[in-house]
Amino acid sequence: MTASRGWRRFAWHAVCLAMLAALLYPIVWLVSSSFKPANEILSSLSLLPQKVIGSNYSEVFEGAAGISVWRFLTNSLIVSLGSVLGNVASCALAAYAFAWLRFRLRGVLFAFMIGTIMLPIHVLLIPQYTIFQRLGLVDTFWPLVLPKLLATDAFFVFLIVQFMRALPRELGDAARIDGCGPVQTFRHIVLPLTKPALVTTAIFTFIWSWNDFLSQLIYLNTPDNYTLPLALRLFIDQTSQTSYGAMMAMSVLTLLPIGLFFFAFQRFLVEGVATTGMNG
Amino acid sequence: MTALRQRTRTRYGDRPGIAYLFLSPWMAGALLLTVGPMLASLYLSFTNYDLFTTPRWIGLANYRRLLLDDPRFLTAVWVTVKYVALSTPLKLVAALAVAMLLNRASRAQGFYRSAFYAPSLLGASVAVALVWRVIFDTNGIVDQSLSTLGIHTGGWVASPRYALLVIVALAVWQFGAPMVIFLAGLKQIPAELYDAAAVDGAGWWRTFRSVTLPMLSPVIFFNLVLETIHAFQAFTGAFVVSGGRGGPTDSTLFYTLYLYQKGFTEYRMGYASAMAWLLVIAIAAITALLFRTARMWVFYAGEDGR
Known part of the structure; x- marks a missing residue:
């Protein structure tokens, strides 16, 4: 037996x-x-x-056409870290209003926010591009970071709302009795307790912007501004096998941060998917 | 109870302005980057627009041209439909199979769950798509291995018959995310149901069909909707494997890839806007259809007793 x-x-x-x-x-x-x-x-x-x-690897660090991989790494980091900061800050603010405050349009706005989660970005791409082009921001990192500062990733707003709603309501009452207004309640009570949701948001935002290809392809045009995915793309057009070595080395460097994040935060990542149905 | 909760939590009603202050970044984004662009692209879809001159109203001409007079558009639709119809079921079957394999009391479960999930994080990267391209290239690993077995396919990336399968394989490889969701769902199924099935002498297949599948059907439905919507918007894999062209002979001309070509290499942005709206309509219609069929096969345990 x-x-x-x-x-x-x-x-x-x-x-x-x-x-x-x-x-x-x-x-x-x-x-x-x-x-x-x-x-x-x-x-x-x-x-x-x-x-x-x-x-x-030495070939990649010396750089093709005079640009070292460090440059691409730095650009990718700027975009990803900017996105993380933007998403965490703006989504937390919006989520607090939806989860803890009362205002007339809450129902309507919340429903609208949920509705935008599944909206294909393609329907926004061309007008957004036109806007950024008029503002002279094409070929800068702003079109990639600014939308995150304005909480356009509705999914994360929703994720944080769900988390904030589950916090014990007595905390709010206690804070109010102690004379806390909504701003202090947010800063001293809700925000610290929402940390796990914010960490999940940060990790996924980082990985998704690190991997993002379509918007970077559209907005970044000069090699100096290229992120890692765009630099890798240059290898596609080269059919000769001589560049395969550099391509593999740069691919490894591109995946390395995701790998590190995975090992450091795998519990957060997997639990995040399991509990929210997020699509990694 | 919930009413009480709502009331106690939200007694800042006397100062509603503060709520809008918290909401202001999101509202600015919603107006300037979502609602505004949506309306703008709807308008642009009825125009001729090249980004540099003013849009010129041409009525339904873009839509008429797309549906009646653009064979490459129809190819793109067909390629995308094939991709969705192949990759989504295969991915979900793989996800469910592995989730059931892992659903077992073992200390190693957490490790396996994380490890099987890893490709979901990596797979969206251009780097992995490039690896796929090399592996499935002519004389690449797959070609060589098949050749030693006597199957000569001559490299999948360059073959109009197989190139799409390379991208399907890349999608299926990322079954980890739905697998994690399935596994969470499997753990929710009460053990009594399995005990009862065992007492009744049900075999593995019978138990699977009569206990696991119905109890898991809400999760299956959730994954199906999510994966379908995502699959329609696939882009990176097709772009990298086909070098941005959708070839060979348009066999990997995904919808989004064609939209990108029209909008951002040919600068026919009115035309691309019309394509974007047709995509939204198609996705909405298919989602609605899936919700329709859900009534027939999705089982909610709570509803049964009513």
Whole structure:
């Protein structure tokens, strides 16, 4: 009986691990390829380079066409961190009003906010582009960060609203008795307690803006302003295999921050998905 | 109870201005970046607009042209429909299968759950799409492996027959997010139901069909709606795998890719706006349709006793 149970547990682990190995194979292959010479990359299934080389990375850091990968990394960081700050601040403010304050249009505005969650951005893209073009902001980071400062990611407003609503209402009463107005209640009571939702918002905003491609493709035109996804895109047009090494190295560098975030915050990430149905 | 809660929590009603102050960034965004642009793009969809000259009203001409006179548009619709119809069910089946595999009392469950979820975070990146492109390229890993098995497909990326499948595979690879949601749903199913099924002598398949599926159907529905809406808007994978062109021979010309080409490489922004509105209408219609069918197969445990 126990023997068969032990065997079944072993089989379960074996199946899980085998599937996991297959699933993660492309990523491991990518990392190993970044240390291979270009001619070995395309066709070699092997996860161990025949000869480990670091020249792919040095090539990327020296830079193609005079621009080092540091520049792209910095640009990506500016966009992502700007988005994080914008989203956390603006979504928290809006969520507090929806969850804790009373005002006449609350029902209507809340319904509208929910309605925008599923709206395809494509229907906004062209007028938004026209606006930013008129303002002379195309080819700057503003079109990527400004919308976050204005809480256009309604999903996160909703996420924080749900969290704030679940806070015990006695806290609000106590604060009021102590003479706190809505602003103090927000600053001293609600905001500190909402930290987990804000962290979830920050992590997902970072990863989503880090991965974002379409809006960066549209708004950033000169190579000096390129983010990592756009720099990687330059490799698409090159059909020669000689650039594969640099491409793999830059891909690894692009995925690295996401990987680090994943290891640091995996509980937050997975719980965030499980409880909110968020689509990573 | 909820009424009481509402009242106690929101006694700042005497100073409603403060609420709008908190709401002001969001309201500015909603007006300037959502409502305004929505109306603007609706207007632009009836015009000829190239970003640099004033839009010229041409009535329904963009829509007429799209539906009657643009074979590439119809190709884009067909490619996208094929992509949604293939990737969404495959992704959800993979997600459910792995969730059921992992739904087991084990200390390792948390580790596996995180590990299987990882591709969902990475997969949206251009970097991973590039890897896919190399893996499925002519003489790439997949081509070579199949060739040694005697199957000569000649590289998937360059083949009009298989290129779309590369992007489908990339989507299915990211089954982790719906899997995590399924797993949370599976844990909610009361163990008594499984005990009762076992007492009744139900086998694995019978239990799956009569207990798991109905109890999980709200979660299945949720994932189905979400994944369908997302799939219609897929862009990065198609752009990277096809080099931004949607080839070979338009076999990966996704709807959003064609919209991007029209709007931002040809600067036919009125035309692209019309495409955007047709996309919104299509997504709304399909979502409504899914909600319609939900009545037939989505089972809410709470409703049964009424």
